[in-house]
Amino acid sequence: xxxxxxxxxxxxxxxxxxxxxxxxxxxxxxxxxxxxxxxxxxxxxxxxxxxxxxxxxxxxxxxxxxxxxxxxxxxxxxxxxxxxxxxxxxxxxxxxxxxxxxxxxxxxxxxxxxxxxxxxxxxxxxxxxxxxxxxxxxxxxxxxxxxxxxxxxxxxxxxxxxxxxxxxxxxxxxxxxxxxxxxxxxxxxxxxxxxxxxxxxxxxxxxxxxxxxxxxxxxxxxxxxxxxxxxxxxxxxxxxxxxxxxxxxxxxxxxxxxxxxxxxxxxxxxxxxxxxxxxxxxxx
Amino acid sequence: xxxxxxxxxxxxxxxxxxxxxxxxxxxxxxxxxxxxxxxxxxxxxxxxxxxxxxxxxxxxxxxxxxxxxxxxxxxxxxxxxxxxxxxxxxxxxxxxxxxxxxxxxxxxxxxxxxxxxxxxxxxxxxxxxxxxxxxxxxxxxxxxxxxxxxxxxxxxxxxxxxxxxxxxxxxxxxxxxxxxxxxxxxxxxxxxxxxxxxxxxxxxxxxxxxxxxxxxxxxxxxxxxxxxxxxxxxxxxxxxxxxxxxxxxxxxxxxxxxxxxxxxxxxxxxxxxxxxxxxxxxxxxxxxxxxxxxxxxxxxxxxxxxxxxxxxxxxxxxxxxxxxxxxxxxxxxxxxxxxxxxxxxxxxxxxxxxxxxxxxxxxxxxxxxxxxxxxxxxxxxxxxxxxxxxxxxxxxxxxxxxxxxxxxxxxxxxxxxxxxxxxxxxxx
Numbered sequence: 016x017x018x019x020x021x022x023x024x025x026x027x028x029x030x031x032x033x034x035x036x037x038x039x040x041x042x043x044x045x046x047x048x049x050x051x052x053x054x055x056x057x058x059x060x061x062x063x064x065x066x067x068x069x070x071x072x073x074x075x076x077x078x079x080x081x082x083x084x085x086x087x088x089x090x091x092x093x094x095x096x097x098x099x100x101x102x103x104x105x106x107x108x109x110x111x112x113x114x115x116x117x118x119x120x121x122x123x124x125x126x127x128x129x130x131x132x133x134x135x136x137x138x139x140x141x142x143x144x145x146x147x148x149x150x151x152x153x154x155x156x157x158x159x160x161x162x163x164x165x166x167x168x169x170x171x172x173x174x175x176x177x178x179x180x181x182x183x184x185x186x187x188x189x190x191x192x193x194x195x196x197x198x199x200x201x202x203x204x205x206x207x208x209x210x211x212x213x214x215x216x217x218x219x220x221x222x223x224x225x226x227x228x229x230x231x232x233x234x235x236x237x238x239x240x241x242x243x244x245x246x247x248x249x250x251x252x253x254x255x256x257x258x259x260x261x262x263x264x265x266x267x268x269x270x271x272x273x274x275x276x277x278x279x280x281x282x283x284x285x286x287x288x289x290x291x292x293x294x295x296x297x298x299x
Numbered sequence: 300x301x302x303x304x305x306x307x308x309x310x311x312x313x314x315x316x317x318x319x320x321x322x323x324x325x326x327x328x329x330x331x332x333x334x335x336x337x338x339x340x341x342x343x344x345x346x347x348x349x350x351x352x353x354x355x356x357x358x359x360x361x362x363x364x365x366x367x368x369x370x371x372x373x374x375x376x377x378x379x380x381x382x383x384x385x386x387x388x389x390x391x392x393x394x395x396x397x398x399x400x401x402x403x404x405x406x407x408x409x410x411x412x413x414x415x416x417x418x419x420x421x422x423x424x425x426x427x428x429x430x431x432x433x434x435x436x437x438x439x440x441x442x443x444x445x446x447x448x449x450x451x452x453x454x455x456x457x458x459x460x461x462x463x464x465x466x467x468x469x470x471x472x473x474x475x476x477x478x479x480x481x482x483x484x485x486x487x488x489x490x491x492x493x494x495x496x497x498x499x500x501x502x503x504x505x506x507x508x509x510x511x512x513x514x515x516x517x518x519x520x521x522x523x524x525x526x527x528x529x530x531x532x533x534x535x536x537x538x539x540x541x542x543x544x545x546x547x548x549x550x551x552x553x554x555x556x557x558x559x560x561x562x563x564x565x566x567x568x569x570x571x572x573x574x575x576x577x578x579x580x581x582x583x584x585x586x587x588x589x590x591x592x593x594x595x596x597x598x599x600x601x602x603x604x605x606x607x608x609x610x611x612x613x614x615x616x617x618x619x620x621x622x623x624x625x626x627x628x629x630x631x632x633x634x635x636x637x638x639x640x641x642x643x644x645x646x647x648x649x650x651x652x653x654x655x656x657x658x659x660x661x662x663x664x665x666x667x668x669x670x671x672x673x674x675x676x677x678x679x680x681x682x683x684x685x686x687x688x689x690x691x692x693x694x695x696x697x698x699x700x701x702x703x704x705x706x707x708x709x710x711x712x713x714x715x716x717x718x719x720x721x722x723x724x725x726x727x
Contacts, residue, residue, distance in 0.1 A: 033522045040523065043514060044532040046591070051535055053557070054547050065550060070564070071557040118435045125428040133432075140443055142707040144652050144679055147699040148446025150453075150686055154376055155445070174438030204420075205427035234540030237654070241687070252542055256659075260555050270543040281538035282531070 057267035065263035073264070080268040091262075093269055095247055096254040099165060100273070103250065104233045106169045111176035111228035116221065119183030120213055124195065137178055146237055153241055163245050171242075172232050186220040187213075222287040230277055307399050314395035321402055325415040330395050337388045345381045352378020355456070360465035371468035372458060379448055383440070454696035463690060475697035485694070488670040488681070496677045499586070500651040506590045507650075508643060511597025512635060516627075518598075519605055530602075537595035545659035548588045549573065573661040581675050585656050592656075593646075600642060604635050644713050648706045652679045663688065678702050 053071050058080055060073030067074055084093045122130065152171060153162075161167035194216075198208050214221070236252040243249055251273050258266040310317030315330025351374035360368020405412060413421070423430050454475055458468045479489050514533065518526055536544070550556050552572040559569040573581050608631070616626050636643070657675045663684070666673040671689055672681045678698060686695025 029522065036517065036520055036522060039517060040529055043517075044529060047532040047536040047595070050544070050547055050551065050591075051539060053551070054543075065553070065555040068555075068557065068560065070560045114435045114438065117431045121428045121431040127428050133436075137439075139707065140439075140447065142648070142703055142710065143447050144682060144699050144702045146654070146679075146683070147450050147696070147703075148443065150692060150695075151376070151446030151449035152442060154372060154449075155441075158373065158376060171442050174442035177435035177439055178443060204424040206423060206430075209427070209431075230540070234542055236542050252540070256542070256546065260550065260553060263550060263555075266546065266550070270540075270547070274539045274543055277540060278535055278538040281534060285534060 054267045055271055057264050058271045060264040060267070063264045064261040066260070068263075080264045081272075084265060084268050084272070091254060091258065091265065092247060092249075093251075093254065096249050096251045097273070099248060100233060100250040100252070103165055103168045103172070103239075104229050107172035107176075107232045108225055108229040110169065110173035112221065112225045114173060114177045115180050115183055115224050115228070116214075116217065117209075118177040119180040120187050120209065120217075122180060123184045123187035124192075124213075137180075141178060149237070149241060156242060163243060163248055165243075165248065167242055168232065168239060168250075171238060172228075172235075176228055183220050183224060186217065190216065219287045222284055226280060226284055226287070229280075233273065233277060303400070304403060307396075307403060310399040311396055314392050317399040318395075318402070321399075321406070321412065323402070323412065323415070326398075326418070330391075333388075333391055337384070340384065344377070345384065348374070348377040348381035349385075351375075352382065355469060356467045359467050362465075368465045369467065370464045371456075372464055375452060375456075375468075376449060379445060379452070383445065450696045450699060453692055454700050457693055459686070459690050459692035459694065471693075475693045476701075478694060479697055479701070484670045487668070488672055489698075491669070491674075492672060492676060492678055492681055495582070495674065496651060499582075499653075499677060500647055502586060503589050503593070503650040503653065504643070504647045506586065507593035507597050508646065510590055510594040511599075512601045514594060514598045515601035515605055516631070518602070530598075533595035533598050536591065537599070541592060541655055542659060544592055545588065545655060548584070548591075549660050552584060575664050575666060575673065577661075578674060581661060585660055585675055588660065589650075589653065589656050593650075597646070600639065601635060604638055605631075607638070608634055641714070644710050647713070648710060651677070651706055651709075652702065653677060654679045654683065658683070 056071075056073055056076075057065075057068070059076045059078065060068070061075035061077040061079060062068075062073070063080065088094060122134065156162050156164075156167050161170070194212065195208055198212050203211065232250075234252055235250075236256060239250045239253050240256075243253065251269065255266055255269050258269070306317035306320040308317075309320060313331075314334050315327045315332075318327035318330060351369070354374075355371040356369025356374055358366065358369050360366055360370075402412060455470060455472060456468050457471045457474070462468055479485055517523070518529055523529065552558055554569050554571065558572070563569050570580070571577055572584055612630055613626060616630060621629065654677070657677060657680055661673070661675060662680070664673040665671055665684075669676075671684045671691070676684070679702065682695050682698045682702070685691040685698065
């Protein structure tokens with residue numbers, strides 16, 4: 016944006032339009048920001064229950080809720096929820112990213128007999144309702160004795176990740192083949208091409224993939240709710256849904272605490288985000 | 300067919316033997332080892348598993364008499380696994396035959412065969428896609444294909460309700476589908492939910508799509524200063540995890556929540572926005588909340604799209620005297636719709652199967668006149684109520700198959716009729 020420093024010169028007939036634009040913009044931003052602000056304020060409330068609020072605003076402010084969140088762990092053990100969530104998210108992020116990038120790169124770069132059938136199969140599979148197989152996954156986990164185990168979550172998240180390879184494939188499709196051909200002529204083997212050339216040039220999509228595959232387990236509720244029956248294995252999403260209206264500010268504080276890292280990540284990486292989201296729209 | 304030598308025929312019978320006769324020790328032993336493992340599996344549990352797949356158990360357990368009964372569901376699962384393993388073994392056998400044939404051809408051309416390491420190195424290089432896709436495919440097979448196969452089969456059994464292990468489950472053909480389309484209570488629930496579900500999917504997709512597009516256009520206007528600042532607000536909304544937003548809105552509309560606080564302060568009676576009898580109020584709130592959540596995504600998408608648009612088109616248009624409305628309908632809209640049709644389809648399917656919104660806002664309510672559902676529930680919520688909360692696995696699985704048929708027919712139809720499919724090169 017900085018290259019176009021062309022001053023926009025106001026003309027009188029534009030004034031109503033500009034004013035209108037800004038009024039709409041302010042309204043839209045208010046709509047998007049207000050619920051978030053409300054939760055942030057609520058997390059600093061001095062009383063826990065939602066009934067003691069003065070409308071949208073807490074009756075008094077204090078840091079007590081945050082302190083309680085991490086010390087009063089008798090009923091709601093937030094620190095351990097956080098540890099579990101972090102553990103699951105980090106490992107699934109690493110595994111999923113690797114698998115998705117490998118799949119997408121292979122599907123985009125190579126032409127082999129099973130390619131089209133595989134692509135069609137994944138398309139059909141993705142049409143099934145997402146948790147149709149949940150019951151079956153649950154039974155499989157029981158069969159392999161993996162219930163109440165954080166690794167089972169990681170396994171399910173990363174194993175399912177390659178199904179969403181299309182965005183990344185769209186990115187690789189835009190990279191011209193000549194760069195690979197040149198490397199091949201110089202005698203690089205295919206694994207070398209992948210590690211030395213593909214990975215370095217695919218940084219934007221790597222970041223996008225890592226971010227989305229971190230955020231998914233970080234905020235998923237259905238799967239952990241199903242596979243983790245032990246209270247001390249709960250993830251934050253499962254734990255927070257068990258907080259009622261009387262624990263409202265604890266909910267707000269817990270929510271803010273896990274939302275902030277994600278928001279910061281998204282902001283510092285928003286450059287990559289637009290690449291990722293718009294690559295996904297490019298047709299095959 | 301060429302005339303083959305003895306080792307080829309040996310490999311056809313016992314995999315790996317031909318490789319051993321050509322002194323390919325490691326490869327031959329690996330094939331032999333796989334065969335031995337498979338046979339061991341087959342005779343220890345494989346055969347019983349496959350038989351169990353068809354019978355689904357014959358002995359009903361009885362704790363009083365101390366009879367260890369058959370667990371039909373586990374038998375079904377293990378049966379599918381045994382069939383998959385067998386398919387894998389057959390595939391490996393075919394590979395082994397091809398391998399021997401290739402070796403014979405190579406021997407006809409050259410004197411010696413390369414060593415095992417050389418073969419592996421060449422394989423990893425030339426068939427990189429096999430190596431790269433191996434893990435992803437195995438993962439998807441176990442955690443995606445197997446569960447879907449399993450549930451598809453469950454739709455044809457009487458599993459669920461009273462019939463759960465230790466009781467024996469049986470194959471019942473299309474009875475579950477017949478119940479959905481004929482049994483009055485289930486049928487009326489299904490039809491009412493389906494109607495609302497379609498309405499929801501269209502409205503929600505429409506709102507979020509055009510909301511996002513308009514927002515992106517608004518931010519793209521030349522007179523808007525500090526675009527990054529304004530864009531930050533929707534991105535915040537985008538980044539906050541969905542369940543937090545949804546639970547937050549639930550609190551906002553609850554009896555003790557701020558909105559009711561102001562209503563009572565103004566002298567009114569508190570409104571149960573999300574109560575069991577809320578009806579359209581709850582549906583409307585769901586729609587608005589969903590728009591709040593999904594507009595930022597489509598805004599990001601539209602921003603990316605608009606930055607790809609060629610500015611000269613607009614200049615040409617305004618030289619020809621096209622007004623702004625005309626530019627929007629004749630240039631922007633066709634281009635954006637053209638390039639986002641695939642996303643539009645995915646977003647429609649996503650909204651059709653939008654589980655979160657009504658699960659978090661008012662999940663687990665059962666309304667009179669509905670079979671284990673409420674008037675805001677979508678098919679996917681009903682599916683959850685049926686199979687996970689109430690153990691109606693058979694009917695639930697049948698509902699999933701119906702959802703699958705609806706969404707895939709729609710996507711196929713929309714895709715084939717879309718301009719992105721018909722006129723691929725319009726914007727090149």
